[in-house]
Structures are given as structure tokens and as C-alpha cells.
Amino acid sequence: MTSTEDSTPEVGTHEDEPHGSGRASKLNWLRAGVLGANDGIVSVAGIVVGVAGATSARGPIFTAGIAGLVAGAVSMALGEYVSVSSQRDSDHAVLAQEKRELSNDPDAELEELAAIYQAKGISEATARTVAEELTAHDALAAHLDAELNLDPDDIASPWQAAGASALSFTLGAVLPLLAILLPPQTIRVPVTIVAVLVALAVAGASSARIGGSSVRKAVLRIVVGGAAGLAFTYTVGHLFGTAIG
Incomplete structure (x- = not known):
């Protein structure tokens, strides 16, 4: 799953995390959580909005959204587990x-x-x-x-990293799923788009504050990117849904 913001810094990178710096480690975990939630928002929002462009039935939208949530959470967890396991093995080799x-x-x-x-x-x-x-x-x-x-x-645990990644993705993914399913059909897509863009703005601002970068630029970048992505997926879903139907 691809985030519209910067990729999560690799856990356990020696050059980036000073020895004994618990605060730096916590900030890295917090940033990873924010970006994981951001991935969940973007990925599942794109799926459900795309399906909503093809059909107004709640069933297909719900099924596609749940499938995207589960697949994304598993993918994020597996990727994080493999990455952190490799880093952990390297750290233990260095220790030995x-x-x-x-x-x-x-x-x-x-x-x-x-x-x-x-x-x-x-x-x-x-x-x-x-x-x-x-x-x-x-x-x-x-x-x-x-x-x-x-x-x-301070060597990271692969299981903890995988669990945190899956949880943050799931929490982010729940938002667009609820936003597309709860409102009436006539306002379903606009409500979802607004909810997603607000959530992305919050995630972008949080990530920028954690990383010490410009909040304004980060929010603008992620909101514009998210809006463009949602417009594209909705258009594709509408065109293909109409053609197939």
C-alpha cells in the first residue's frame, strides 16, 4: 500500500537514532503509526469510492472495503515484520x-x-x-x-512492529469505510471525500510536526494528492461500472 506522504523511516536505523534516545525512538514509532493510518485512509478510501462510482449498492461497497482493509493490514504487518526482522538479525550479528x-x-x-x-x-x-x-x-x-x-x-521487536503497523492501518481504514456506508446514498460520496480529506489533513499536520517540517506544505500536498486520487478512482469506477453494466 502506498502513502501519499513520505515513507516511514526504517525502524532500527543506527545512524538516525542516537544511543539511549528513548524520545527519538518514540517519535519514530509515532510517525510510523501516523503514516500507517494515512495509508489505511488513502487505500480503503480509494477502493470504496471507486466501487461507489460503479454501484450504489451497499453490499459490494462493504465487501470491497473490508477486503481492502484486511488485505492492507496483512500486507503492512508482513512488510513491517520482514523489514524489522532483517534489521534485528543485523543488529544481533553486530552485537556478536x-x-x-x-x-x-x-x-x-x-x-x-x-x-x-x-x-x-x-x-x-x-x-x-x-x-x-x-x-x-x-x-x-x-x-x-x-x-x-x-x-x-532498544532493538525493535518484529512482532510489535507488525502489530502496530496493522493496527494503525486498520484504524485509518475504518474511517472511509464508515463514511461511505452510514450516510444516505445521495450524499455518500461527498461525505466520504470530506471526511477523508479532513483526516488526511490531520495526519499530514501530525506527521509534519513530528518530523519538524512545514505543516502547511505537508497538509497542502497530502490533501491535493488525496483529492486527486479519490477523483481518479471514482471516475475509473464509474466508467468501468457503466461499461460492464
Whole structure:
């Protein structure tokens, strides 16, 4: 399923998440949730509006919407599970390698750690002292932090990521499904379009605030894109529905 906004940043990316930064991790999860809900809104809205362009019967619209919701949630969960599992395997491989290096040649690892801090602008003597003190406290954590920005306690769970992705998609998908089914047939499509565009605006604003980008640009981009997508799917559904019927 494709979002009209930026793709979700990959969970567990070492360069993007500072060691011990619980706030950064929470923000990434929150942003992923917002974008997952956005995907649910866009995907299912496109399906139900397209079907509504072909038929006014609630049955086909409901069936198509539910099918899109379930398929989208499963797809999102599976994709997130595979992605996070791969990242988790990579993280554990890095942990194992670092443990071996510390066990096999601790002196070389100490020199490496001191060199890292020296490269950051600390004097040679101070860098050496820092490296020695950190090594004495927790050598593995010191190297994971300095070399990889990796916190072993913050490695994402594939099952949690998959569940969160499926849940956020489902919550987003419920909105257009209810909006298309509850109103009378005569105003069904306009109500759905308005509800979806408002929801997209909220999602776009939330995503922009989390990411620190321009709220106005994000909202404009996602609302215009969403409106164009809904107009296109409705037109396609109407044309094909008329032709087949």
C-alpha cells in the first residue's frame, strides 16, 4: 500500500537514532503509526469510492472495503515484520561480532575507542582516559554507542512492529469505510471525500510536526494528492461500472 506522504523511516536505523534516545525512538514509532493510518485512509478510501462510482449498492461497497482493509493490514504487518526482522538479525550479528572482537583483542578495541573520541575533537590524553573509563564500566555498550549508535535494549521487536503497523492501518481504514456506508446514498460520496480529506489533513499536520517540517506544505500536498486520487478512482469506477453494466 502506498502513502501519499513520505515513507516511514526504517525502524532500527543506527545512524538516525542516537544511543539511549528513548524520545527519538518514540517519535519514530509515532510517525510510523501516523503514516500507517494515512495509508489505511488513502487505500480503503480509494477502493470504496471507486466501487461507489460503479454501484450504489451497499453490499459490494462493504465487501470491497473490508477486503481492502484486511488485505492492507496483512500486507503492512508482513512488510513491517520482514523489514524489522532483517534489521534485528543485523543488529544481533553486530552485537556478536563486537563481543568476539572485545574478547579476542581487548587492547586493540581500547585503542579503537580512544581513536573514535579523538577524531571527535577530544585531546589524545583525554580520549584515552574516556575510553579506559567507559571500557571499565561497560566495554560492549561503549563500543556499540561510539561505533554504531546502537542500544541493545532498544532493538525493535518484529512482532510489535507488525502489530502496530496493522493496527494503525486498520484504524485509518475504518474511517472511509464508515463514511461511505452510514450516510444516505445521495450524499455518500461527498461525505466520504470530506471526511477523508479532513483526516488526511490531520495526519499530514501530525506527521509534519513530528518530523519538524512545514505543516502547511505537508497538509497542502497530502490533501491535493488525496483529492486527486479519490477523483481518479471514482471516475475509473464509474466508467468501468457503466461499461460492464
